[in-house]
Amino acid sequence: GIAFGQASGTATNSYLxxxxxxxxxxxxxxxxxxxxxxxxxxxxxxxxxxLQYDTAIGNVAPVILVTDNITIxxxxxxxxxxxGVAGNDSLSLWLISSKDTVKVANKYPYLxxxxxxxxxxxxxxxxxxxxxxxxxxxxxxxxxxxxxLAEKINYSFVxxxxxxxIGGKAPVVRKMAQLQ
Numbered sequence: 001g002i003a004f005g006q007a008s009g010t011a012t013n014s015y016l017x018x019x020x021x022x023x024x025x026x027x028x029x030x031x032x033x034x035x036x037x038x039x040x041x042x043x044x045x046x047x048x049x050x051l052q053y054d055t056a057i058g059n060v061a062p063v064i065l066v067t068d069n070i071t072i073x074x075x076x077x078x079x080x081x082x083x084g085v086a087g088n089d090s091l092s093l094w095l096i097s098s099k100d101t102v103k104v105a106n107k108y109p110y111l112x113x114x115x116x117x118x119x120x121x122x123x124x125x126x127x128x129x130x131x132x133x134x135x136x137x138x139x140x141x142x143x144x145x146x147x148x149l150a151e152k153i154n155y156s157f158v159x160x161x162x163x164x165x166i167g168g169k170a171p172v173v174r175k176m177a178q179l180q
Contacts, residue, residue, distance in 0.1 A: 005160055007176045014156075014176040020044040027063065029056040040065070047178065049156060053084040053111065064111065068178065069120045072152050078121035079155035081105035085171045087163025091142070092135040093173065095125060095149070102130075104157060107137055121154040121178075134159055134173045142171040154178045 007014045025040040027050065042048075047068040052061045071078065081093045081104045090107040102125040127150050134143040149155065156178055161171035 005172065005174060007158075007174060009176075012177050013179040015047060015178060018042045018048075020046075027052065029061045043067075049082075049178070051082060051084065051111075051158065053160070054086055068154075070154055070178070071121065072154070073124075075126075075151055076124040077127050077149045077151055077153055077155060078124045079104055079149075079157060080121050080123065081108055082156060082158045083108045083110055084158055084160040085110060085163060086161075089163040090137045091159055091171070093157055093159070094133045094135060095130040095147075096133060097126075097128060097130045100125070121156075125149070127151040132157065132173060132175070134171055136163075143173055145173070147175055150177075 002008055008016050020042050022039055022041050024037040025042075026037045029052070047070050049066045049068055050063060051066070052063045054062050079095075081091075083091050083105070085091060087110060090109045092106050092108065093104040095102040095104060102123060104123045129146065129148050132143075132145050132147050133141050136142055143159075154177075156176045157173050158176065159171060159173045162169045163171070165171060
């Protein structure tokens with residue numbers, strides 16, 4: 001099981017192995033029996049991100065399944081931002097170091113309305129320690145965390161919570177390392 005706001009796998013690689021081919025695929029929300037199975041073509045040597053977002057009602061939750069285009073280079077880290085914060089706010093994600101600031105996303109809308117997000121890890125930066133900041137459309141920092149980013153790794157930064165949320169519903173960002 002994966003708790004709210006968490007990812008599968010490990011801290012160094014969030015991907016799980018799947019057998020290639022057409023598979024009956026289910027994901028379970030909560031402790032009840034999965035509502036339905038769907039047939040999905042899992043391609044060999046492919047990578048996917050499955051994101052459950054928004055509220056699950058009656059064991060049914062909205063999900064997005066994306067085929068990831070993994071590319072690695074020798075000296076940089078790469079990443080993308082997925083805005084899963086429910087509400088009307090367009091969010092930005094910055095990675096700040098003493099030498100530069102990388103704007104991974106600039107005023108990116110909630111994926112439930114936009115219907116799409118970057119499948120490629122299109123932002124790149126020099127590895128090392130950075131401060132990750134989630135910023136609302138008015139320039140207010142909603143979440144900040146010091147992180148260390150390594151070379152040759154693709155990262156997904158997934159924001160979740162609710163616009164204006166507090167406590168467990170406050171906007172936060174989780175870093176997921178996604179290796180080849």
